Amino acid sequence: MKLFYAPGACSLAVHIALRxxxxxxxxxxxxxxxxxxxxxxxxxxxxxxxxxxxxxLADQSRHTEGAALLQYVADLDPARALIGQPxxxxxxxxxxxxxxxxxxxHKGFSxxxxxxxxxxxxxxAARAKLATRFTELDAVLSRSDFLAGAYxxxxxxxxxxxxxxxxxxxxxxxxxxxxAWMARVAARPQVQAALRAEGLLS
Ligand SMILES: N[C@@H](CCC(=O)N[C@@H](CS)C(=O)NCC(=O)O)C(=O)O
Numbered sequence: 001m002k003l004f005y006a007p008g009a010c011s012l013a014v015h016i017a018l019r020x021x022x023x024x025x026x027x028x029x030x031x032x033x034x035x036x037x038x039x040x041x042x043x044x045x046x047x048x049x050x051x052x053x054x055x056x057l058a059d060q061s062r063h064t065e066g067a068a069l070l071q072y073v074a075d076l077d078p079a080r081a082l083i084g085q086p087x088x089x090x091x092x093x094x095x096x097x098x099x100x101x102x103x104x105x106h107k108g109f110s111x112x113x114x115x116x117x118x119x120x121x122x123x124x125a126a127r128a129k130l131a132t133r134f135t136e137l138d139a140v141l142s143r144s145d146f147l148a149g150a151y152x153x154x155x156x157x158x159x160x161x162x163x164x165x166x167x168x169x170x171x172x173x174x175x176x177x178x179x180a181w182m183a184r185v186a187a188r189p190q191v192q193a194a195l196r197a198e199g200l201l202s
Contacts, residue, residue, distance in 0.1 A: 001025040002056040004047065006032045007198040008167075010066050010106060011053035013157040015198065017073040019190035020082055020156070027197065066106070067098040070153040082153045090148065097147045097154035105133055105161045109168075127170070134175050137162075141177035145184060159185040 003018060003025055005011035009032065018025050029038040030052050037043055047054045047064060055063050055072070063069060074083035074094075084090030108130050137158070140147065147154045162182060165172055172179040185191055195201040 001058060002028055004028045004030050004037070004043070004052050004054040004056070005198065006030050006052050008160075008163070008200055009052050010157075010160055012163075012194060012198060013066055013153070013160040014053040014055065014069045014073060015194045016156040016160070016191050017070050017082060017153050019194050020188075021073055021077040023073065023076055066157065067102040070098060070157055071095070074153045082151070082156075084148075084152070090150070093148035094152045094154050097152070098157060101154065101157045101161055105130070105158070108133065109161060109164050130170065134162075134172070134178055137181075138175040138178045141181045146181070151185075151188075155181075155185050156191070159191070 001018070001023060003011065003015055005015055005027060006029065015027070030036070030043050031038075032043075032050070032052065035043045035050055037046070044050055046062065049064065051064060053064065053066050053069055055069050057063065063072070071083060074080060080086075080091075083094050084092075108126055137147075146152065147158055159182060162172070162178065172182065186195075192201065
């Protein structure tokens with residue numbers, strides 16, 4: 001397998017999951033601004049939307065959409081420790097969180113993180129919406145160590161997105177449980193390894 005990624009982008013969640021399940025994979029770094037891979041290929045030829053994450057499987061088929069890729073990767077582990085067994089309540093909870101993070105958090109950050117032309121008023125509205133989401137997450141994480149009970153791909157995804165707060169100067173100090181969860185996820189050996197491999201930790 002080959003994961004096309006950009007350091008610290010949403011592809012980090014899939015990167016973490018690949019490491020957590022012990023998959024064998026190569027990393028291909030993408031320059032999102034220039035739409036090129038580190039080998040100089042035109043990334044738009046590989047991923048017409050220009051988005052990471054993109055996962056190329058052994059049969060060379062190419063797949064996108066982080067939430068779907070996270071489910072696929074979690075299922076590579078026969079014990080399905082990161083997602084729960086099909087049909088179980090645990091799995092439903094993980095899928096709920098993946099969908100929530102994808103639609104309510106990830107895309108809440110995106111307009112002002114990636115597109116500098118976004119108007120200030122839109123940025124303010126996105127910031128206010130994120131504050132509501134963080135308050136909700138803080139309450140959930142005051143009752144549970146991880147989003148869906150046990151550590152899952154939802155935590156890898158949530159960690160990746162909430163981590164953008166650092167880049168955008170959003171302090172997490174008013175969300176102590178969210179902050180503690182970020183530290184808990186960050187401390188996992190495979191999360192550390194992924195951060196290091198992306199050049200985000202020395
Ligand atoms: N719907 C896609 C969105 C992926 C996405 O937003 N990727 C960002 C990085 S986090 C990207 O590649 N942006 C490049 C661009 O907007 O040109 C998913 O959930 O995987």
